[in-house]
Amino acid sequence: MSLLEVRNLAKHFGGNTAVDDISFDLAAGELLALIGPNGAGKSTTFNMVGGQLTASAGSIRFDGRELLGTPSYRIAHMGVGRTFQIAATFASLTVLENVQMALLSHHRKVYSFWRAATHRFRSEALDLLEQVGMHNQASRPCSELAYGDVKRVELAMSLAGQPRLLLMDEPTAGMAPAERNALVALVKSLVVKRNMAVLFTEHSMDVVFAYADRIIVLARGRLIAQGNAEHVRAHPEVQAVYFGTGKTFEAVAPGGEAS
Structure with missing residues (x-):
């Protein structure tokens, strides 16, 4: 049975x-x-699944439960996490404190600003940082991090909600080829380790064809192709849609770049 x-x-x-x-x-x-x-409809589709937009028609079922009409915050508490194109971290807080804040939110713990919360969920936060390769930078303010590391912190924050489904909107936007391949390889490993489903939008074809188990392609609001990388790469309508964009859909090794 499909999760989504x-x-x-x-x-x-x-x-x-x-x-x-x-x-x-x-x-x-x-x-x-x-x-x-x-203009293909990617963001609109993505935001309907996450509850930021309400669909005009159709059905979105998560683990057998209908999501249409459910507010995004309730969808999040059902086990659907999300990351954004622009990393949503608190620059003035440390890496550890950012993840602790996410854990506090997940557990619905509210603290007044004068009440220290730095001891709360510390071990859980450190464990999440270990999973994304940021444990050794736990004490650094997010404002001092390279952008690729900020995205790793955001990923750890999204995992604080123990999502069964993670929605990632342009996770590698603004990143160099080596950084984006490393991030998506990390996500792929977490998908396997946690048996977690991930739906992600992406403009970088190198990471899409190197790491995605399946690909769905939209054009002018309609789904024109879906399948594994080999099937999508050879699909004539997909090639027509991308003709002239510089995308050749040639297979590339992780760390490489599609032309």
Whole structure:
């Protein structure tokens, strides 16, 4: 049984159709990439799954439960995590404190600003930082980190909610090729280790074709192809959509770059 089931999803803005009759599944332990050119409907689809937008039609079921009409904060407490294009961390707090804050939020613990919370969930936070390779930088303020490391902290924060499904919106945006391959390789390892499902949008074709278990491709609001990297790379409609963008869809090794 699929963990996430999207059926006949649609979104209309006035007389414009942003997403038109999209259906796909996502299983636990699977890394699924959502790609397409600008204006394809990726962000709209992504935000409907996360609850930031309400669908005009269709169904989104998570572990058998309908998500349509459910506020995003309730979706989060159901086991759906999210990261953003721009990392959402507190620059003035340390790496450890950022993850502790995420754990406090997950456990719905509220502290007044004068009440020290630095001892709360410390070991759990350090364990999450170990999982993302940031344990040795726990005491550093996030303002001092390289951008790739900030994204790792954000990933640790998203794991604080123990998500069964993680939504990652352009996780490697603004990162160099080596950084983005390292981050997505880390996500891939966490998918396997935690038996977690991940749906991610991405413009960097090198990481998509190197790491995604499956790929779904949108164009003009419709799903035009889905399957593994080999199938999608050879799909004539996908090639037509990307023709002239510089994407050749040639296979690349991790750390490499598609032309």
